[in-house]
Amino acid sequence: MTIPLKPNPPLALPRFVILLRYSGKKALRLLLLMFAVSVVCFVLMKFSPIDPIEAYIGGEHASLPPEQIEHLREYWGLNDGFAVRYVKWIRGLLEGNMGTSIVYNQPVADVIAEKFSASLLLMGTSWALSGILGFSMGIIGALNRGKLVDKFIKLYCLTLASAPIFWVGILLLIVFSVWLGWFPIGLSAPIDATAAEATWGDRLYHLILPALTLSLTGVASIALHTRQKLIDVLDSDYALFAKARGAGKWLLFKRHGFKNILLPAITLQFGTIAELFGGSTLAEGIFSYPGLGKAVVEAGIRADLPLLVGIALFASAFVFAGNFIANLLYAAVDPRIREGARRI
Amino acid sequence: MGQRIPLLEVKDFTLQFKQYGRGLKQIETRVISGFTLDVHAGEIVAVVGASGSGKSLLAHAILGILPSNAATGGSLKFKGEELSQSLKERLxxxxxxxxxxxxxxxxPLMTTGKQIESPLRKAANAVKSVMNRFQLGDDAKNKYPFQLSGGMARRVLIGTALTSGAELVIADEPTPGLHKSMVDETLGSLKELAALGRGVLMITHDIDLAFVVADRIAVFNKGLTVEVADAKAFEASPDNVKHPYSKALWHALPQNGFHSVRGKDYGEEIDAGCDAGEEDDA
Structure with a gap:
């Protein structure tokens, strides 16, 4: 009897080819995602009861002559059907034109660039802060399992994980801005200064409370996950063996713990980018922080379709990029994933 | 060798676990009782017993890595010195x-070379010589556990004992699931350790392995040392062992007729059994 030979394992490809192929696949997926997002935005807007003209001119609607209104409608292309508007929009997009925002009366790309730079500061700070703090808290908790520190960390995380962002934000506002008067009530710069006049000190000062709001709540999930994962590692056979080989607690963590808990932490931290986007929308609303989150709310309630679609596309690309980076980092950390990618 | 102080001396060792039963009632489960054994430098002593009889816990007890709900009794001595928890941690x-x-x-995320290296002493030379000795090529050095074959992984595990420079090596089931040639190789490595003057305590469920490699065999049943017998004599004839469990074990081997004693449980007979453990080299 002959035993059929197994097919040869596929040849291992050079690293950059794998990376290129992988990136290409992901780019295609991103394009499809963006297409879907834009269609959903247009469909949602079609069923929105808000009239952009009414939202734009507000109470003065009655006093404006009808031919003016008609002119505006024509100018913004509101007289076309949604299908026609979509085709026009796509055609513009292919030429690099994302349209003009009704609310800000500026090109959408400019609005996004301006608002995002403010949001990036806020999101970046709170993302880094919550990541580092949460990771460290998880490690401290796991290494002191069952002790008072651990119980405190767990209590904190479980409380904050179940506290909504807007509630935490308002609480911080009440305590630090209203009662103590340490921080400004809102905005990203003093209200009497123009954008050019605001110093970095001003900006940081205005950033603290909203960034704190996002970090305080963001810490919880990464701390709890890291804690649990490290506990699993410390209970593993290989940790037991390391102990039998004379490794103390700290050496055990350094030799085996850190690398093994890094992967889930990375997954989680890059996964929270989507949450961060949502969270920053809320936090920016509470603190009247003029970022992307505030702009998207404006675009929604004033039926500014080009801006809404623009921000939605931008946000999906941003979140997508976060997950993509996480995937690349996995491979850098875990040899098993690296090996798997070679075989596909 | 009987007169020298043994490397490891286990006397009337007991081990039990505290567990919560129904409600707040605590139950004590005794896993090992009255275990007696000694290991001298340069010899291999095998502890042979059924799977799940608590053999591995003995190893963990000697190293002080038992779970926190375990309690021990009796005495464990290393070179004549009582092994306290702090001494275990130091040794x-x-x-x-x-x-x-x-x-x-x-x-799972560490390369072979680093795994072999002792966490306590960083010595690249030691790692290199161990890898050479166990025929782990240079490419094996940068491999991760998931890339190793079963035999290679086994050699890496044995290699870790060499870089530590330890005098007493406890091998816990060193050969399960290995191919015959790998088993021979593994046993060869253990013999080599003994030849280098180390004492080896081999824990196994496979009495054939013990016959091949061990100098003495401690038969372990239901948490008790039934008896300690000379390996060669035991292999030659069941008349050289005293306890019925040891005799039954011998008869159960394929080459000795494959007889099993049905429905017989030697648990009760052990107490009334023979003078366990005091049998030294015949």
Whole structure:
């Protein structure tokens, strides 16, 4: 009897080819995602009861002559059907034109660039802060399992994980801005200064409370996950063996713990980018922080379709990029994933 | 060798676990009772017993890595000195080392070379000589556990005992699931350790292995040392062992007729059995 030979394992490809192929696949997926997002935005807007003209001119609607209104409608292309508007929009997009925002009366790309730079500061700070703090808290908790520190960390995380962002934000506002008067009530710069006049000190000062709001709540999930994962590692056979080989607690963590808990932490931290986007929308609303989150709310309630679609596309690309980076980092950390990618 | 102070001396060792039963009632489960054994430098002593009889716990007790709900009694001595928890912590990895059961005892994200290196002493030379000795090529150095074959992983595990420089090596089920040639190779490595003057305590369920490699065999049943017998004499004839469990074990071997004693449980007979443990080299 002959035993059929197994097919040869596929040849291992050079690293950059794998990376290129992988990136290409992901780019295609991103394009499809963006297409879907834009269609959903247009469909949602079609069923929105808000009239952009009414939202734009507000109470003065009655006093404006009808031919003016008609002119505006024509100018913004509101007289076309949604299908026609979509085709026009796509055609513009292919030429690099994302349209003009009704609310800000500026090109959408400019609005996004301006608002995002403010949001990036806020999101970046709170993302880094919550990541580092949460990771460290998880490690401290796991290494002191069952002790008072651990119980405190767990209590904190479980409380904050179940506290909504807007509630935490308002609480911080009440305590630090209203009662103590340490921080400004809102905005990203003093209200009497123009954008050019605001110093970095001003900006940081205005950033603290909203960034704190996002970090305080963001810490919880990464701390709890890291804690649990490290506990699993410390209970593993290989940790037991390391102990039998004379490794103390700290050496055990350094030799085996850190690398093994890094992967889930990375997954989680890059996964929270989507949450961060949502969270920053809320936090920016509470603190009247003029970022992307505030702009998207404006675009929604004033039926500014080009801006809404623009921000939605931008946000999906941003979140997508976060997950993509996480995937690349996995491979850098875990040899098993690296090996798997070679075989596909 | 009987007169020298043994490397490891286990006397009337007991081990029990506290567990919660129904409600707040605590139950004590005794896993090992009245275990007696000694290991001298340069010899291999095998502890043979059924799977799940608590043999591995003995190894963990010697190294002080038992779970926190375990309680021990009796005496464990290393070179004549009583092994307290703090002494165990000082000795493990330096004087006493463990060869664990399976690949799961290797860190999945660490390369072979680093795994072999003792966490306590950084010595690239030692790692290199161990890898040469166990025929782990240069490419094996940068491999991760998931890339190793079963035999290679086994050699890595044994290698860890060598870099530690420990005098007492405890091998916990060193050969399960290995191909015959790998088993021979593994046993060869253990013999080599003994030839280098180390004492080896081999824990196994496979009495044939013990016959091949061990100088003495401690038969372990239901948490008790039934008896300690000379390996060669035991292999030659069941008349050289006293306890019915040992005799039954001998008869159950394929080459000795494959007889099993049905429905017989020697648990009760052990107490009334023979003078366990005091049998030294015949």
């Amino acid at each position: 493990r990895g330096k004087e006493i080392s463990l060869i664990p059961q399976s690949v799961s005892y290797l860190d």
